[in-house]
Amino acid sequence: MDEETATDSSPGDAVSSRDPGEFDEDEEIHDSHRPSPDLGETPMDTLVWYHVDQALAPAQSYTSMSSQGESDVDGDSESITGVKLDRTGSFSSCYSYDSDDCEKKTSKSRSSDDSSESPKTNELTLDENEFKHPSLTVAFTFTAISDTLRKLSDLEYFFKRELWLHFPQKFNMDMDVVSVVDKLLESFSLEKSLRIVKAILIKIERNKLVQYLQARCTRNEVRYELKKFLKEKYSDLFKDGTSDDGEKPSFSDVFTDLYISSNSHNGPNIEHEVLTIPKLNTNDEPGTPISLKDLLNPGKLYEIRSNVIMLHGAAGSGKSMAIKKLIHDWVEDQSDTSLNLLIPIAFTELKQFEGSRMSFLEVLHTLYPPTQRITEKDLGCTDCKTLFLFDGLDEHEGCKAFNFNSTELVFSSTHKVSLHGIVVNVLRGKVLEGGVALVTTRPMMTSTTPWDCHHHKIEMLGFTGDHRDEFFRKRFKDATRAERVIEYVKSSKTLYAMCHLPLFCSLVADECQHVFRERGTQAELRRSITYMYTKLLLSLIRERRKSRAPDRSPEQEREFLMTHGKVAWNMLEEFSFKRVKPYFSSEKIFNIESVTYSGLVIEYTVTPAVLLNEQAFSFLHPTVQEYLAALYAYLSHQHDKDIFESKSFHGKIKGFLKQQKADLFVWAVEKSLEFEDGRFDMFLRFLCGMELKANQDLLQSFCRSENHIQSTADFIRKKIKENRHPNRINNFKQCLEEMGVSI
Structure with missing residues (x-):
């Protein structure tokens, strides 16, 4: 082409022959992206010159294909499946040169045939089905794209160049990573933003980053689907709450903070209503809450x-x-x-x-x-x-x-x-x-x-004092009922101490809710602590049977309880609440069955005077030891076995029994009176509670029903009237209460 012809067919003339209003937007965008003249020659300058030079050739124009079926975030109804360079300042994509008259402009319709003629190097292929998933959120998409682009380092220029070439109205080369991602999410949907980023990364041959982005999205989808799966699997955690008259309220309504210690081996809780038990010499000092x-x-x-x-x-x-x-x-x-x-x-x-x-x-x-x-x-x-x-x-x-x-x-x-x-x-x-x-x-x-x-x-470590009250207030939506239960629990120091165990709190709440449902809010709550300890024991046994010994017979369970009860009784007689490993082993119950599976015994580390480390064993709580000792005495008595083997002790009550067979409960009263420190007071209270019919109903698989309530109550009333032991009268009254009789 000669110089004159080139001048006559310049793009400037062609553009000037069109309606000026038609190109205001293109010209404005072109000016806004033109590099500053004082920056010297840069890759950007070369890039612009290169495209202007190519525009002089009439053989090809650059078009932008419209996609179907997806809308941009900003309301644009078009999206991109194949994006070709829309050059700013060149001919409109809807015109082309005629082969006979290069200055004659003919309208060119947009079609898939035209797009197939464009160079593939200028095309972004986007899969409209890719990244479509309900897991996509603005926060995730922003983070995923940002983290991906930050890994580009010095190649960030090439990524921004491709963005500018394909979307010149939205991006420029001066934008940083955050601005690029902001503009992407502002201009396109979340899915399309990810598709564009992936397509450009493929084009600039950053395949590892493509895999990185794809993996991030896959893990996000798995996260979403896993949450749905867990919600179905643990449906009881997500059900709606119900009233006090219905089933248990939802988990989130009831959950109360738990005390987790940064140190371990803190030993058992030793709160006690009657005794002052010295702090166990454990290996670790109490840690900070977690x-x-x-x-x-x-x-x-x-x-x-x-x-x-x-x-x-x-x-x-x-x-x-x-x-x-x-x-x-x-x-x-x-x-x-x-x-x-x-x-x-x-x-x-x-x-x-x-x-x-x-x-x-x-x-x-x-x-x-x-x-x-x-x-x-x-x-x-x-x-x-x-x-x-x-x-x-x-x-x-x-x-x-x-x-x-x-x-x-x-x-x-x-x-x-x-x-x-x-x-x-x-x-x-x-x-x-x-x-x-x-x-x-x-x-x-x-x-x-x-x-x-x-x-x-x-x-x-379970619940602290405040946590116990909070649990009951959450469990009972009716404030009146909640306060009644809290008052009931606090009326017995033993019940309140045992409520450091969330399991025990739950058993108490279940029992109170049952009473309220059957008899009304003002009904009297059960006064027997023995009954609640029996429910705890059976709960632990059921759990053990379910997970460890589904075929264990009641007789085997009874034998298991007798073995542990005997150890509890021996320790009580010695006024001891722990056993170190050698002594525990000699009693033939040191095994994983008793210590781990039963839940009745716990192990911890102590710091003795001589050895550096020593394993010690205690029952779940001092009162659990006293309860098991009472259960052992009660079951032994039913099989005509005398746990009070002292002949001198027999002589003390021989006159009262008038040469009849010694009664277990009379023996227990006299045993309790022997010790001023009250070491057998809780044992006696639990033993009296064994006579309660409701308690015997719970234990029916282990023992036969007997009723010595009247004779035992008479003997206790006699001791109260004698008033020879004024400091023990309160315990005697509680023993009567355990049996459900009046003073």
Whole structure:
């Protein structure tokens, strides 16, 4: 083409021949993106010149294809499936040169045929079905795109150049990452923003970042689907509350904060109504409280520098309640954390994998189908913070035979081993990849793992005083009923002390609610504390039978209780509330069955005068020891076995019995009067409560019904009238109350 012809067919003339109003917008955008002349020659200058030079050729114009079926956030009804460079300052995309007369403008219709003629290098291919998922939120999309673009480093220029080339009206080269993401989300839908970013990354050949962005979105989708799955699996945590006359209220309405200590081995609660029990010489000083929400905070979790946290506590102290609360808060987004995945696994659920070889990842995929798109790489990714909740290590079948020395060491979550191998390596922290495991267990199980596992141990101590009142106020929506229950609990120091266990609080609330439902709000509540202790005992036995011994007969259960009751009686006679390991072993009940599964005994570490470390054992609470001793005495008496073996003691009551067979309750009264410190007062109270019909109904599988209430009450009234023991009269009155008789 000669110079004259080139001048005549200049783009300036062609543009000037059109209606000026037609190009105001294009010209304004062109000016706004033109580089400043004082910056010297830059890649941007070269880029602009290159495109202007190409515009002189009449062979090709750049068009922008309109998509169908998706709307932008700002209301634009068009979206992009194939985006071609819309050059600012060149010919309108709706015109082209005629081959015979280069100055003759002919209208050009937009069609798919035209788009196919455009160079593929200027096209962004967007899959309209990609990234469509209800899990997408503005917060996630902003973070995912921002984190991806920040990894571009010096290649950020090329990404912004592509954005400017395809969307010159929206982006310029001076925008930083935050501005780019803001503009994307302002101009396009969340899905389209992700598609555009992915398409440009593909075009500039940043495939690792494409995979990174895709993985982030996949994990977000899994997170969403996992929450839905957990909401169905733990539906009782999310049901609506009901009135006091209906079923139990919702979990979130009732849940009360729990006291979690940063130190472990704090020993049993020793609050007592009658006795002053010296503080046990435990190995650790009381620690600082830990908020349950901290266990959902990845920052706090990773500060611990251990990927296995052992949360141990006595039976009924609230460990499972804490697990449920963590699940509830994560599913309902009530915890302000960046925890990506929360995966609860009860050890009882692992029984289905006995006898098979599976990888840890296969176990996750089997128990939680929504996680099947999660890979080993995802679990090890720093952007995928995962908390595994392993509840009830003491309920695992193989915990009696943990062998850390000979079990195969596994480092990968895809390595197939036996179930025992999986559990041992979970406790080692080896198959968790980048995740953290919170393992709940009863105290004894913490000593079964070797020292080099580097577990972080914390202890669940249940309710403090304020928590107990708060629980009942939440449990009973009717304020009048709530205050009546609190007053009832506080009327007995023993009941109030035992309410440090959330399980015991729940049993008391159930009983009171039953009374209110049957007899009305003003009905008198049951005065027998023995009855509530029996309910606690049966609750622990039922749990043990369900998880450990489903085929155990009542006779075997009775024998089990007799064995523990005998130890409790022997310790009571010695006025001792703990046993160190050698003595406990000699009584033939030191085994995992009694200490861990029954929930009646707890283990802790003490600091003796000579040895550096010593394991000690106590009953769940001093009053539980006294209750078991009374139960042992009562069951023994039914089988004509005399636990009061002192002949001199027999002589003291021989006259009163008129040579009849010594009555158990008379013996117990005299035994109580022997000791001014009241060490047998609670024992006597529990023994009297055994005579109550309601209590015998609960124990009917262990004993036959007997009634010595009248003769026992007469003897106690006689002692009260004698007034020879004024400091014991109050206890005698409470014994009468236990039997449900008047003074």
